[in-house]
Amino acid sequence: MSTQSLESKYTEEQYSEVDQYQPATRTGKIANYVDTRVGGTGMVREFGRKVFPDHWTFMFGEVALYSFVITVISGAFLTFWFDPSMASTRYDGSYVPLQGVEMSTAYATALELSFDVRGGLFMRQLHHWGALMFVMAMAIHMLRVFFTGAFRKPRELNWVVGCTLLLAGLGAGFTGYSLPDEVLSGNGLRIIDGMLKAIPVVGTYISFFLFGGEFPGDEVIPRLYSLHIFIIPAVILILIAVHLFMVVTHKHTQYPGPGRTERNVVGYPIGPVYAAKAGGFFFVVFGILALLGGTFQINALWNYGPYDPSPVQAGTQPDWYIGWFDGLLRLMPGYIGDIPLEFVIPTPWGGNSVATPVLVTFLPITALLLGLFVWPWVEAWITGDKKEHHILDRPRNVPGRTAFGMAMMIWYFVMWAAASSDLIATHFSLSFNDVLIWLRVLFFAGPILTFIITKRICLALQRKDREIVLHGNEAGVIEMLPHGEFREKHTRVSDYELYTLVSYESPEVTSARPNSRGKVGLLEKSRVRLNRTFFEDRVAPVSREEYLEALSHDDHGTAAELPAGSVAAIESKKH
């Protein structure tokens, strides 16, 4: 073993500088104090002027983050009064209609928060609106990421973190919804109990372990409470940290446009513009949620009464993000004709029951959620695209993905609408049976029609883009040619606009690749088939040749009037 040298790779001056530096101003002194202890200089240098692209669609992730922060703040306030106990008590608060009624402590303290704690009702409503906004902003943010292809390499893992955040958000919402222990949330739990019991083999026991015995018992609310205020928020916080860390690592994506390339980021520096806009936006989101909490009543739990397994209200609705689970439960029929879908597997110990109508609803849920998680890899497999992407797709330029995404969205909306089938029926004076039957038809036909229609719209928009590139915009001026022909004048668009319209890849259909044994397997065949639906109908971007051809046919323009880039294009053609 050789002796280690005591020579440092840093010079003595570099070490002693730290002690010698004398800040001149008071702020400088504070900054220096902190810096010499935690080393903040590097952070400021790294992040102070870091560039973030700006676009209104990049806002939804921020809305989700801010809604979460506001929900945590208002939720912390609620915990100081709310007691999640299911112990029985007699209500003696100031809401007269329920005075003297036997109820759980959880419900009694939720009422106390609403009527006897000043600002408690506002905080409860702010908390509920914040939670709705949190999940909604996450959903819209994910749609933006999906339709612009921001999930592609190198961001696949961050997409998975995002999907997990969405699930955690649903979990946070549902556990919170159940806490006040009134009739509405109790029936929600009862539905969960029924769904759990439908799970083969382990379902009954999962239900017993959740409720501490038979439904509803007196243990479930404290358990949901610890999930709601501790475990799930902790998971969400950690995931948000990972999510943002990865955003910094990858740098943000940007829309295509002049000056933007796969190798750069164009936007505003964090300090001051981006920080001001994003920071200001937190207050805007807070303000909007406060306005909702102050003026729109939500979950008026004093109207429902304490949970009792007997009563139920007609026309009740779950929180919006739970709706599609509930809608699915309604859509699936229990019988087809006179044939029941439930059946019993005969066994020596008396048979096991299969609750088909409930179990089938797990299929679309699993398909959608699982599909969400694995989509980046599915798409890369279909397209064979292994490249890094930092420039976003305009949705029209990827008709296959856009059409598929829209189809899935419509599928989701049908399930979601089904959760309100009774309200649709009563509001429009329809038979609720008819509404449900139509929704069942749409469940199957909706996505297919949407796929076809969306794809056509994308292709039409792409053709319009080509038209603009080749002939310019319609100027709204009709001119008469010397020989008497009338036609509309077109004005060429600037190079900057032009570049946005032509700078996209349009992959062609790839043919099947034989495997190592020289065979085209079933998997590869299905890949090629999917690849074909993705790329078969395509409108290619205008090529340089086509563009030059169009320019030379241009009666109106002369070379002198052409934008600079077009001149360069002509030049490069000559060489």
Added chain:
Amino acid sequence: MGEHGNGGPNTGAVIKAGDGKSSGYAIDNPGLPPHRPRLADADEKAAKRAERQVSALFLISIIGTVMFFVGYFAVGVTAGDLEMLRLQNTLLGVGVAFAMLGIGLGVVQWARALMPDHEVIEDRKPLRKEEDRAEAAQTVNEILDETQIKRRPLLRNTLIGAALLAPLPAVVVFRDLDRSEDFGPERLRHTLWAEGVRLVRDPTGTPIRASDLTVGSAVHAIPETLREVSGHGDRLAEKAKAVVLLIRMNPDDFEPVTPGREDWKYEGIIACSKVCTHVGCPVALYERHTHHLLCPCHQSTFDAAEEFKVIFGPAGRPLPQLPITVDDEGFLIARSDFTEPVGPTYWERG
């Protein structure tokens, strides 16, 4: 970093080779468009106006905070006064909204109108440098070598074994989430109903005389023995299984009865479990003319005339029927417990 703008220190976008400039697109990347000055950039008056707008928004925020205090301290809410509570809630909400929106919109407007709006170009760093990767791989190999884990498989195998077993207590320790004495699915087969148990009204607990029920009426009933169950949780759990709906129909409206159920009705009175066989909501809606029962949660529809057969919706089984008769005093009583488990289907139901 190149900055594009007019009049800025680094005028002119720098687009480097290999970055899409010769991409084969119809035209080459023209670089950032020229910066268009805002009103406030060119005209000090406009800038002054923007400054006043932003301060006005900050002032609105101050007013909002004051409004909150007015709502909190000046509005007296006496017990049960919903109108004042509503007013207070509105003042608090609108106050906070103004306080927050004033600051938020003010700062955003400040950034939009007065802070520099020059777009800046920053290069992306490659996510990984090859030399870093090689160095990292070497470090990992050195660490592994130093642990000697490859040379000593006994260490590795026993560690794997221990690590696989160690988390199991963390799962097993949850076994006592359900500490009930009658643990297991068997308890789902039994309810409080038994021979001779009176049907009483829910929630008053008064017994029901058959002659009290008129044709077309429906009554929510529970077993008289429910009140003897001690413990809030246990009582709710028993009630959740035992709730029934009593219906009196015109005896001619009934379809032929399944053999064995001939004496389950008393005159035109029939009783069924109120727990939906779908996922367990209370089937609480009864339509007298069609004698249909509707579950408000998922619209399963049952026909009381046909022994609660499913005629629409997601339920997979008819509602279990409770055999009833009357006692010596003319009160309705159960003939026995339900003959099948009530509520949603579960795996062990059979």
